[in-house]
Amino acid sequence: MKLFDSVITATQTQLGSFAPQVWDYEEQGAWPDAGASELVLQRDAAYELGGGGHPAVNFTCVTTNEDLVGQNQVVLYGSDLGRLKKDAPYARIALLQTTPLEGDDEAAYRAIRDMEYVKYHVFPKGYMFRISSGDFREQVRVSRSALRKGISFRSVGFDFIRQYLKNPNVLRVKLIFVTEPDAPYKMFQDSAKKANDITKTLTHILDGMATDCRSCNLKPICDEVEGMRELHFKQAKEDKK
Numbered sequence: 001m002k003l004f005d006s007v008i009t010a011t012q013t014q015l016g017s018f019a020p021q022v023w024d025y026e027e028q029g030a031w032p033d034a035g036a037s038e039l040v041l042q043r044d045a046a047y048e049l050g051g052g053g054h055p056a057v058n059f060t061c062v063t064t065n066e067d068l069v070g071q072n073q074v075v076l077y078g079s080d081l082g083r084l085k086k087d088a089p090y091a092r093i094a095l096l097q098t099t100p101l102e103g104d105d106e107a108a109y110r111a112i113r114d115m116e117y118v119k120y121h122v123f124p125k126g127y128m129f130r131i132s133s134g135d136f137r138e139q140v141r142v143s144r145s146a147l148r149k150g151i152s153f154r155s156v157g158f159d160f161i162r163q164y165l166k167n168p169n170v171l172r173v174k175l176i177f178v179t180e181p182d183a184p185y186k187m188f189q190d191s192a193k194k195a196n197d198i199t200k201t202l203t204h205i206l207d208g209m210a211t212d213c214r215s216c217n218l219k220p221i222c223d224e225v226e227g228m229r230e231l232h233f234k235q236a237k238e239d240k241k
């Protein structure tokens with residue numbers, strides 16, 4: 001599975017000129033999870049990541065290439081939660097190394113969607129996020145009380161990693177947070193769109209759409225993403241069996 005690899009390498013290049021903080025995953029360091037959606041009222045919030053018109057980007061990439069993910073780690077570019085004093089730009093990028101998902105393509109696509117949906121099942125206490133799938137925004141309201149208790153990207157990231165690793169197809173997770181004001185959020189936004197287009201195309205392929213590239217509105221994605229066209233033709237052949 002290398003459909004997302006070009007998005008991952010582009011992201012790594014875009015962040016290459018910034019120095020990150022890196023933490024290896026330790027499950028016991030995960031921030032307490034509320035287990036269900038929790039409201040942080042505006043009056044209890046210290047600030048919002050992505051609030052006040054700032055960018056707030058989120059996307060997930062799946063690969064079988066272990067070199068592109070490395071270890072289970074949280075990586076932060078920019079200021080940590082305890083240092084931020086007001087609304088700030090924000091990105092959260094999840095890179096997942098999976099087991100080889102080839103073989104049964106349908107199971108592989110469904111596995112990718114399951115991994116994407118993890119973000120709807122992580123509820124760090126005092127860290128309320130609102131996801132808007134249409135424009136790939138993930139805006140986060142951080143409570144003053146959580147900040148007093150020492151919430152950090154390290155502990156929130158560990159909570160995410162803990163949830164991702166519950167999926168048996170996920171081998172490693174690199175979770176990247178960005179609050180660096182000069183980071184290329186517009187490029188992240190483009191990458192988020194591309195990652196979303198890839199997942200959407202996979203979904204259409206799964207639904208058994210015809211393999212007529214001349215009249216297909218997904219052609220720009222197949223022209224750009226290595227392996228996508230081959231995958232559709234392979235899937236169509238299997239569907240005919």
Ligand code: SF4
Binds near residue numbers: 201211213216228
């Ligand atoms: S291979 Fe791509 S462009 Fe061709 S029909 Fe399938 S999705 Fe459309």
